[in-house]
Amino acid sequence: MRGRLRVEVPADSLFGPENMPYGVFAPPDGEFRVGCRLGDTVLDLAALLDDSTFARADLNAFLAQGAARWGEVRSRLRELADTALPVDALHPLPTVRMALPVRIGDYVDFYASIDHATHLGMLFRPDSAPLLPNWRHLPVGYHGRAGTVIVSDTPVIRPNGQRRTSSGTPIFGPSERVDIEAELGFVIGTASTLGLPVTVDEFPDYVFGVALVNDWSARDIQAWEYQPLGPFLGKSFATSISAWITPLAALAEARVPLPTQDPEPLPYLRGDANHGLDIDLTVTWNGEVVTRPPYSRMYWSPAQMLAHLTANGASIRPGDLYASGTISGPERSQSGSFIELSWGGTEPVTVSGAQRTFLADDDEVTITATAPGTEGRRIGLGAVTGRLLRAHTD
Template sequence: MSLQKSWVESANSADTDFPLNNLPYGVFSSGGGEARCGVAIGDMILDATAAEAAGLLTMRGGPLLNAGVWNPVMAAGADVWADLRAQLTALLSHGATAQAALAETLVAQADVDMLMPMQVTEYTDFYAGRQHAENMGAILRGSAELPANWLHIPIGYNGRASSVVVSGTPIHRPNGQSKAPDAALPSFGPSKRLDIELEMGAIVGTPSPMGTPITVDQADDMIFGYVLLNDWSARDIQGWEYQPLGPFQGKAFGTSISPWIVTAAALAPFRTPTPQREHALLPYLASTTDGLFDIELSVLMQPAGAATATKLTTTNYSRMYYSAAEQLCHHAVGGCGMRTGDLLGSGTISGPSKSEYGSLMELSWAGREPFTLDTGETRTFIEDGDTLTLRGAAIADTYRIGFGDCAGTILPAAPMPHNAQDKG
């Protein structure tokens, strides 16, 4: 795995997230203008919409890059994905004959606003990190023993696509019901136990028809790419509502994703197998391809007014028990049709040591063990004004494949309507 050289000099830096080996897809606007499809290269963005309009990029069945989202390309299938990546690699490689013409389509990342890279059709979140599941069992039930089904199926719930936002979008602290352990009745108000969940998100490209199961290998081929994903969680609201049907308002107020979709092709050199299983999975979950990726992940917290952020945790996507392809296969096995733009959250990614825990619920052990930031402040959960940032990259000897930051700042809870306040 070696660095591919580009005529865009910043793409040849050892510390860039966006070398020629990466070429992730995003959507941007300049000065409040129209949404445009772009490709990150070093500290620049190739305006793919402009390149297609100028005839520098030719899309099969095109034009496909003028919709302001990547869904048309995602739906076009693997052959189109491979062809586009090959064209981009040739156009941006060192010595490319189209350098002068293509240079006119480059804009600086620092000068644009990043937008949602795709229209999210549906959002499903899984619970597929073993260490996180064991930790939550120990915290909530006093036992790290896993539920009886956990080692056999990827457990998930259907979330809210309308609440998925791009990095940089502020999140209001949610209002909701919660019940203190010593209270006879629930109360209403802003969440006091606001948390993050460090996850990866897999994006479905090619759809599958309703009523048609798919194999894990087919599911793997359907995945267009991956993003960092923070499934913000109100633990007190969730704790009161989740039995017997699972998460609802405690999860529905916001999910942040990184602005760049890193393709499965870019991550291919970093594939790694799923872990040894105590129980063999049922045959429909069998695969022939390593389903996880060696992606280093971290979480940072920066209080309002602080000059620097504190790194809270460092872990790796390879810690997951189930791959995205296994999750997608199980999602469709009962006949659920999967659609272009479906987003699958991996579940919280935690490792065996406290320095690898992927949520504040684990890091503070449900608030019983406060942690100290570099500023000297302590935290158990998120306070208003705190900015949480997820970072991730697959790291080779001479280059890295990054996603860009997945960040969000917590704003105070939105005021309730007067009639709701009056009714208490």
């Protein structure tokens, strides 16, 4: 008989049985497969549940099974968390390797924070209204590059590109204004039918869970190229996501009303107002906490983003990812990007004793988050970490 062991989870753990996020891991000298985190232990779901759906290197097959199956598996895992489990299905977190948790077909990035949009409008259009006329009427977004979404702890290479010089002419070379964007990503589970929109209140039927996102940005490349078609090379070089996906069900106690939306959105963007989320993020720069963005202030909900994404009949597939856009609050200390924190590079901040505006080579940024959990204590959304390496100059 195989040995069995009960996983001991400290009372103050952010990863108790009410959380249990999913990821893709490999034990030493083993193959990648789907796991679930309980405390500081990774549960091998293929071994624990005797289900080949989890014996693969991405979550897509499980996501495609739909909301009823997600609920069944979650209920079973919560039951098992209170029992002694087979030792060969348990792996200490520090001993495993983590991979991108989903195979991403499409990636969309939104611009849903009214504070972030206002701040950037003030920086980029100081003589005009901060918000463009369409901003309060629809969740503004763009299609990103799915092929450069990378898992946490993957290094990011400083991008090369065209940027404008003080003379007005462009040069090609490494970006001098590499930035971060602290965001929340939403992972699609159930596919939709081409031509049929998803409604606001169908959001829980289609979205499996959330992941932390850092949408790295080269602000000087972006500023030169984005008119008239929007983000391109200034955004597409890397987007980091956390290794763990928190099930939407674990965030039931984090649901809060949206801020007042004025004017009232068009009918296809209306629905349950409690699709906001009370999630607190923390951004550390070289180990030093520099900002604490609050997701609860986001103007557009993830349900409205999904409804708008599919409003023209565009379909979604298991593993697709869409992100909230930069999460910022009204205060400088709540900035979700360093362009806000340093006010466009004009007001340096002190990091590790040095005056800084944008990222230097070898800088490391980590984004973490917590939310109210269903057992009266907070749960963690993992972490997304990236280190910026010097540009390729050959």
